[in-house]
Amino acid sequence: MPIRASQVLDAADTADVPVVAAPAIGTGTSAHARWVRVSHWILAASILVLAFTGFIILMAHPRLYWGDTGNSLTPALLELPISRNHRHGGWQERAPFFADPSSPVSANRTYEIFNQNGWGRSLHFLAAWLVVVPGAIYLLAGVLTGHFRRHLWPRRGELQAQALRTELINHLRLRIRQATGGPDYGLLQKCGYCAVVFVLLPLMVFTGLAMSPTVAAAYPFLQSMWGGFQSARTLHFFAFVALVLFSIGHVALVAKSGLKRQLRGMIRGR
């Protein structure tokens, strides 16, 4: 019999209700392993730096495109009003390269743009190392210790539309069960963490790598699989937006479910 979310919600108070996870939800018998806690905070700090520097980098050219090329002389997919470079008109008269009327053009920039990419890019890549290396160790440890199988991956029969809908409604009503301070995650929580760990973060890393000219020359499919340099950049941006939205939701739900206990659980383990 599938466990209803309402039952799970009440499980903390009702001893005789059967519970899915081996350590009973709400009893707090399991704690976050040390390697999980260390990975969590390293990755959280790195991602914060990446989000900040990524935004600084985007401010230098707040236009997104699809394919391989895109610049101020070509149409954009999306223009973001996030710096004084947004729709700046500092261009001299356009000179066509070829004789035909649809010829691509060249134009001189006459405007000093906002550009802090000197430190922005280097700090972005330094922080990226602190996601890629600890992230790879985390993935390996997650598989080898069974952490993913036991805590993150939804159990057989757990992932059902009805249960997911009930949990979603409960979350939207901010009816969140109180924290255990350990990895006894709810279904929606598992789905969220799986999406970040197995989809969003790998997408970030690989669309990021795809933008490197050296990597793209060495292994062209790493760039072409996204549809080109600008497509990879655009996907990198949307994955960033998704990650920011997740982080806001994550922090809000941690706060709502008992901030003190959750923080203690993720810092000291208990």
Next chain:
Amino acid sequence: MKPADLITRRRALLVGLGAAGGLLVPAQLRRLRLPPTYGHILRMGDNLTYAAHRTLLPSQRLAREFSYKDISSFPAIGMTNPGAPDKPNRSEEYARLQKGGFADWRLSVTGLVSSPGRFSLADLKALPSRTQITRHTCEEGWSAIAEWTGVQLGRVLEAAGLRPEARWVNFYSFDGWIDSIDLLDALHPQTLLAYGMNGSHLSVPHGAPVRLRVETQMGYKSMKFLERIVVRDTFDDGGKQGNIQNGWAWYAGI
């Protein structure tokens, strides 16, 4: 199979991979020479990326080449004319050469070469040429595709006689910019001294008479308005006119 066996096998595999990596990587790294960091953590990060790229990635594969119909509009940014009267550090020399259609322009190649020389535009054009349609990727975030015609830098270095102790190739431009690349990039088949763009002479905004094309790095490494080349065995960051002391990554392969 018992779970214990599985873990043993995994451990054996990990230890094996670790040992192989431990033996191979330092051998590569020992040969690698790194630019100075001045104790700056961001420059250390740049060097980490450089060391990782040079150790883990094949360095001589070709960047993607596009077809003629892919050629796109191309902004000219940064210095667009070093000889223009309104520029604060205007190059009188460049203005004079430009007036003469660059007939008097000579690219000197000196340093660790057996026969230092001065190449005119005609000298460079007399060497076998290469034409490639590649994507210019700017650190700002934009990109553009153009057709470049020029001579492979490797051929010019060969003509000048590269000496065995050579490690770095420094470039000096008329707009005062100084930059360098390592020999792996200098001898890359797509690294050109380009004198043609999209079937015409290289225009002044795009770096006339000759610019560098380094297709394995970001656009700012493809220096415009080349004045001279110096081959060195020690790393010269160009002082205040180079990238590193200006707060930019010297290695821009990412």
